[in-house]
Amino acid sequence: MAKVRFFGEIPHNPPGTVYQNRIQMNAAGVHMPTQAGISGTPREGADSVVISGGYKDDIDQGDVIIYTGHGGRDDRWRHIADQELTKGNLALVRSQLEGLPVRVIRGADRRNPYAPASGYRYDGLFRVESHWREVEEGGFQIWRFRLVRETASSISVPSVPETTGIERGNRIPSRTTVTTQRVIRDTALARELKQRYDHSCQICGLRISTPSGSYAEAAHIRPLGSPHNGPDTASNILCLCxxxxxxxxxxxxxxxxxxxxVGLHGTLSILPGHAIDTAHLAYHRQHFYEELDRIVDQTIGLPVSDDRSR
Amino acid sequence: MAKVRFFGEIPHNPPGTVYQNRIQMNAAGVHMPTQAGISGTPREGADSVVISGGYKDDIDQGDVIIYTGHGGRDDRWRHIADQELTKGNLALVRSQLEGLPVRVIRGADRRNPYAPASGYRYDGLFRVESHWREVEEGGFQIWRFRLVRETASSISVPSVPETTGIERGNRIPSRTTVTTQRVIRDTALARELKQRYDHSCQICGLRISTPSGSYAEAAHIRPLGSPHNGPDTASNILCLCxxxxxxxxxxxxxxxxxxxxVGLHGTLSILPGHAIDTAHLAYHRQHFYEELDRIVDQTIGLPVSDDRSR
Structure with a gap:
């Protein structure tokens, strides 16, 4: 059987392990490709990435890394074309969709305080929190990925492992890394807004009624945190299912x-007095929305304006 | 204006701060009630809980605490009635629904290795990951809450604070604590199962098609992790929107x-060869399902069996 891609920490290679070169990383199984920065396939997801000085677009903040996709470069690392959401870039999106852990390896880079002095260092597991597109200085499109360090508590929920179906290649993880809970932390302002909407979705009108009260989620149109730095204001928040x-x-x-x-049929329902900032809408369209070939009918229910009474 | 309930860390009261008694905790604002173990209301949520030796049903694992609700006790702490999902218990559910942080204070308890030697100690922020009901030894119903320690990364995403709407009482947090991302980590088995279902929800048939592939979530019927310890097997996993x-x-x-x-109209759609263990279904009905007064029409779309072709 062919070697199977392994997600998560490689045994005997804890964070901090240093490798002299990419051949050593390949031998250890920490990062298999000897040239590509992203290891993975669109079907399986990405299991590891290397950050090195080459990509001047990367922003390394230690526990958060804004990672730039591959493609669209010449042999002197200049942008010469748009990057596409294919291959390694698409593999990172798959890791986002499945919540897969990505091994991050930093290559030597004297301009980066988080990088090792020489060689390569495995620096632990990150998850792909989001992806979006930007236009770099020269006018070409690039794809960016927000990688956030996994914390012990987010990867250490033990499960009862079974022998069938979990093994990947020859390595059987001693504990399965799982987080199945949704973590939505709202600001006080977001909670107030949800209450004003009576926890009804501004797209479809659904209100999830639980035995203990109703449930909805606050969505920031332009995301909070770097590099988007959207504001935590009502003009930047939606109440959604x-x-x-x-x-x-x-x-x-x-x-x-x-x-x-755009992308769905319908119109956003809005309460009187809840003014949405169109600059934030433009930001979302520009960075996050990508047209499908056709509009898939993913509307659920009717717009809330017709349907609030239920 | 009346004092407003404050969620999160109290300034100048970092984790590890020790209090001699409950009056001191009240003065510091760490835990306001001088008798009740749960501080909060069903509308606002719970901002703090005290764990002390009194509740023999609590399970303290350090970073995870199985906390038992209040009510149904006599003055000698014996169960004499069913606990109800009201007051402090319902406040904890609200904190779960809103993702609010809960201050955990441990009282002295020589049987608990995580408890202080004397007095009370503030031990940091936890979130309410789930709640369910159980029947204790004497046959009475109790409510339990799984509290999981917040990690630095889950509470330190900075946002750009605004002066309006965020203040709580006199305290203005210097950084807003927000996590708006969904973290769903799947086991390899769960990913395989979702692929078999082509990412279509087994309840409503919805498949979320993104520009980079389709998205669904794996739900364990009997949850993984203590105290439920459900297995990571296909017979315990559903593919849901x-x-x-x-x-x-x-x-x-x-x-x-x-x-x-039960609780919604319809039937679970199931692929040939995907056998669900009815013991896990019974566990979920027994511990998690609670009948609403009426069935709210929360079905979305049609059962998947009629609708897989789209």
Whole structure:
């Protein structure tokens, strides 16, 4: 059987392990490709990435890395074409969709305080929190990925492993790394907004009624945190059901300045006094929305304006 | 204006701060009630809990605490009635729904290795990951809450704070604590199962198509991790859309042994060869499902069996 891609920490290669070169990393199984920065396939996901000085677009903040995709470069590392969401770039998106851990290896780079002095260093597991497109200085499109360090608590929920179906290649992880819980932390402002909407989705009107009260999610149109630095203001927040929150974050749909939807049929429902900043809508369309070949019918229910009474 | 409930860390009271008694905790604002173990209301959520030796049902694992609700006790701490999902118990559910951080204070308890030697100690922020009901030895119903320690990375995503709407009382947090991303980590087996279902929800048939591939979530019927210790086997996993995953975890609906739904109209769609263990279904019905007064129409779309072709 062919070697199977392994996600997660490689036994006997804890964070901090240093390798002299890429052949050594290949031999250890920490990063298999000897040239490519991203290891993985669109079907399986990406299992590791190397950050080195080559990509001047990368922003290394230690526990958060803004990683730039591959492609569109000449042999002197200059942008000469748009990057496409294929190959390694698409593999990173698959890791985002599946919540797969990505091994991050930093190569020597004297301009980066987080990089090793020489060689390569495995620096632990990160997850792909989001991806979006930007236009670099020369006018070409690039894809960027926000990698966030996994914390012990997010990867150490033990499960009862079974012998069938879990093994990957020859390595059997002693504990399965799983996080199946949704973690949505809202700001006070976001909670207030959700209450004003009575926890009804501004796209479809759904309100999830639980025995203990209703549930909705607050979505920031322009995301909080670097590099987007969207504000935590009502003009940047929507009240959505989990499905439409997921679709919005993944760029399945976006919103025009007149509040009609793009990518889905319908219009954003809005309460009097809740003014959305069209600059944030433009930011989302520009960076997150990508047109599908056709509009897949993913509308669920009717726009909330027709349907709030239920 | 009345004092407003404050969620999160109290300034000048870092984790590890020790208090001699509950009056001191009240003065510091760390835990306001001088008798109740849970501070909060069903509308606002719970901002702090005290764990002390009194509740023999609590399980303290350090970073994970299985906390037992209040009520149903006599003055000698014996169970004499069913606990209800009201008051402090319901406040903890609200904190779960909103993702609010809960301050955990441990009281002296020589049987608990994580408890202080004397007095009370603030031990940091936890989140309410889930809640469920159980029947204790004497046959009475109790409510339990899984509290999981917040990690630095999960609470330190900075945002750009605004002066309006964020202040709580006199305290203005210097950084807003927000996590708006969904973290779903799947086991290899769960990923395989989702692929078999072509990422279509087994309840409503929805498949979220993104520009980079389709998205669904794997739901363990009997949860992984303590105290449930459900197995990571196909017989314990469902492929669901985010909405139905949320509803399932929150007990809005459950599944009968014949795969008909309870709490929602419809039937679980199932592929040939995917056998669900009815013991896990019974576990979910028993611990997570709670009947609403009426069935709210929360079905979205049609059962997948009629609808897989789209």
């Amino acid at each position: 989990p499905n439409h929150h997921t679709m919005f974050d993944l760029g399945v749909f976006s919103i025009n300045d007149d509040l009609s939807l | 985010p909405n139905h995953h949320t509803m399932f975890d929150l007990g809005v609906f459950s599944i009968n042994d014949d795969l008909s739904l």
